[in-house]
Amino acid sequence: MTPLLQAGLAGIRRSGVRLFVLLLLVAGVTGCAGRLNKASALFYADKPQKALAELEKGDWFGQRNQLLFLMERGVVLHQLGRYQESADSLLQAENQINRFERLSISEQLGSLVTTEWLSRYQGEYSERLWVHTYLMMDFLLLGRYDSALVEAKQALELFGRYPAALKEAYFSRALIALCFANVAEDNDAYLVYRRLADDLPDPTPVAADLVAISGRLGQLDEVRHYRPYLPRPLPTGAGELVLFVASGRIPRKRPGNIVLPPSIRFSFPYYKSSRSPAVRVEVVPAYPALPVLSTNLAGVVERSLEERKLAIIAKETARVAGKEALAQAIGNEHGNAAEAVVRVSLFLLEEPDTRSWQMLPGRLTLVRIPLPAGRHRLRLELSSAGDLSRRTINLPAFDLRPGQRVFRSVRF
Amino acid sequence: MKRHLHKMLLPLLVLLVGCTVTTREVAPNEKVIYDAGYHFSDEKMIVADMVKSLLSKPPLVRSTDRPVLIVYGIANRTSEHISTSAITDDIRQALLESGRVRIVNETQRKNIERETSYQYGGSVAADTRIRKARQVGAKYMLTGTLRSIKKDQPRQFRLKKKTLMYYSLNLELTDIQTGLIEWADSVDVIRESSSPFIGW
Numbered sequence: 001m002t003p004l005l006q007a008g009l010a011g012i013r014r015s016g017v018r019l020f021v022l023l024l025l026v027a028g029v030t031g032c033a034g035r036l037n038k039a040s041a042l043f044y045a046d047k048p049q050k051a052l053a054e055l056e057k058g059d060w061f062g063q064r065n066q067l068l069f070l071m072e073r074g075v076v077l078h079q080l081g082r083y084q085e086s087a088d089s090l091l092q093a094e095n096q097i098n099r100f101e102r103l104s105i106s107e108q109l110g111s112l113v114t115t116e117w118l119s120r121y122q123g124e125y126s127e128r129l130w131v132h133t134y135l136m137m138d139f140l141l142l143g144r145y146d147s148a149l150v151e152a153k154q155a156l157e158l159f160g161r162y163p164a165a166l167k168e169a170y171f172s173r174a175l176i177a178l179c180f181a182n183v184a185e186d187n188d189a190y191l192v193y194r195r196l197a198d199d200l201p202d203p204t205p206v207a208a209d210l211v212a213i214s215g216r217l218g219q220l221d222e223v224r225h226y227r228p229y230l231p232r233p234l235p236t237g238a239g240e241l242v243l244f245v246a247s248g249r250i251p252r253k254r255p256g257n258i259v260l261p262p263s264i265r266f267s268f269p270y271y272k273s274s275r276s277p278a279v280r281v282e283v284v285p286a287y288p289a290l291p292v293l294s295t296n297l298a299g300v301v302e303r304s305l306e307e308r309k310l311a312i313i314a315k316e317t318a319r320v321a322g323k324e325a326l327a328q329a330i331g332n333e334h335g336n337a338a339e340a341v342v343r344v345s346l347f348l349l350e351e352p353d354t355r356s357w358q359m360l361p362g363r364l365t366l367v368r369i370p371l372p373a374g375r376h377r378l379r380l381e382l383s384s385a386g387d388l389s390r391r392t393i394n395l396p397a398f399d400l401r402p403g404q405r406v407f408r409s410v411r412f
Numbered sequence: 413m414k415r416h417l418h419k420m421l422l423p424l425l426v427l428l429v430g431c432t433v434t435t436r437e438v439a440p441n442e443k444v445i446y447d448a449g450y451h452f453s454d455e456k457m458i459v460a461d462m463v464k465s466l467l468s469k470p471p472l473v474r475s476t477d478r479p480v481l482i483v484y485g486i487a488n489r490t491s492e493h494i495s496t497s498a499i500t501d502d503i504r505q506a507l508l509e510s511g512r513v514r515i516v517n518e519t520q521r522k523n524i525e526r527e528t529s530y531q532y533g534g535s536v537a538a539d540t541r542i543r544k545a546r547q548v549g550a551k552y553m554l555t556g557t558l559r560s561i562k563k564d565q566p567r568q569f570r571l572k573k574k575t576l577m578y579y580s581l582n583l584e585l586t587d588i589q590t591g592l593i594e595w596a597d598s599v600d601v602i603r604e605s606s607s608p609f610i611g612w
């Protein structure tokens with residue numbers, strides 16, 4: 001140990017010991033996300049059972065990462081086809097998010113003088129939407145259409161609060177409309193499809209629904225407006241197979257830093273722009289599908305983080321000012337060496353909060369295939385435009401009644 | 413040291429009292445409301461009002477032959493996960509207790525079929541078997557929808573968030589033969605709550 005450091009530590013022995021204990025705790029806290037990372041690695045290595053086992057080793061993450069634990073568990077269980085358990089986990093996540101409506105003073109003060117990692121992970125706006133999205137999928141797959149509708153309404157409320165950040169979440173928006181249409185709530189379905197048509201680059205993917213619903217509601221001008229956008233020939237059938245196709249992986253948050261002398265460090269998370277390739281789905285025997293709708297999750301999560309940027313900057317500025325004041329106060333009381341030690345410690349402590357929901361796909365695609373009534377045994381041929389990879393999935397046989405929708409979820 | 417003892421003990425005492433786990437019995441008819449959401453006391457009130465209306469208005473008020481009803485599920489069109497089967501269970505029970513109607517057990521149809529098949533499977537004495545094709549057909553069908561509208565106070569600088577919740581349960585009695593709605597009524601619950609934005 002250098003004489004300067006020895007002097008510094010001696011100088012701040014009384015107040016410094018407490019500070020170092022705190023730093024040690026914080027260092028431990030920031031390292032606790034390891035289990036989530038390990039589970040994520042197992043999941044993407046095509047070992048969802050092991051990923052689940054890792055997540056279920058107990059609540060090692062404490063309250064701070066509880067939301068992440070629940071969301072990750074929800075996705076893994078969905079992937080394993082355990083939709084009821086997935087819904088249970090995601091409903092708990094939803095309850096946690098609702099509790100975050102109330103600002104915790106102790107938590108905010110704690111993270112203000114230390115690091116953002118100390119506070120409970122509250123989820124990006126887009127992640128909150130995807131909790132509802134996965135719940136909608138789970139409930140539709142379970143045949144609990146009323147419960148799916150409840151989630152659709154909650155998702156719609158979230159859209160109302162963050163319309164700019166969530167605008168391009170086309171998959172979730174189409175799913176909301178589908179939940180309304182599925183229980184014959186035509187008015188609400190029409191409103192969601194109509195707004196979606198306005199926001200899409202081209203209304204073709206929702207034209208068939210808008211023409212059908214507008215016709216039932218007697219809105220003939222709307223029928224005339226959207227009829228030119230109908231795909232030709234328009235696929236028709238007595239019932240419909242609805243596929244939720246998840247592909248790729250969502251990018252991870254990256255740590256960003258701006259360092260100013262003498263020891264000021266602004267840290268912030270960011271996403272590097274990326275785009276998950278589109279997925280092509282064909283069924284064998286061949287039936288034409290309606291135009292697909294998909295969401296590039298990276299783009300939505302990026303915009304969500306962007307929407308929080310002002311709040312992040314404000315808090316970061318307050319934290320930097322607080323740390324600077326603390327370092328100067330210790331310097332005045334215990335000398336330059338002590339100040340140097342504290343500055344180094346606080347500098348190292350300033351770690352950007354890069355926690356995120358890691359097991360989400362990079363793209364969610366909604367595929368709807370009208371089919372004749374009867375028993376169907378179908379094979380799916382999935383291919384990715386980006387990396388030329390292909391996969392074949394044999395769907396279990398199912399019976400389709402006239403007017404019925406059958407839901408299936410696949411991950412590519 | 414002794415001088416400061418009470419200063420140290422007082423916060424500790426407050427903390428201990430605050431952390432104590434307490435439980436108490438709640439009477440079924442007691443109104444306990446924590447927030448603007450749907451509560452079990454709402455269910456009791458809704459069921460009582462609807463059953464009273466159903467039995468005191470035509471067609472049931474003038475029926476003397478205990479007409480047969482089938483109670484179908486109530487569709488949940490709210491933005492909360494509310495178990496509407498609890499409402500139908502309570503309605504069914506209240507109607508049966510009135511003694512004015514008879515109700516087909518729709519939820520047990522599969523079990524009735526299974527039991528009937530078992531009785532005719534060879535294990536049950538012929539003279540104790542139930543007779544087939546003796547079930548009673550329903551004359552009326554009771555259906556309903558629970559809806560809600562939630563309004564949050566607009567975002568502005570304030571310490572409390574106010575929420576207004578409106579619940580409406582609509583019930584309909586349909587004559588299965590004619591397809592006509594013979595009775596319909598609704599009951600509303602409107603509630604405002606406020607909760608702090610900031611907590612410790």
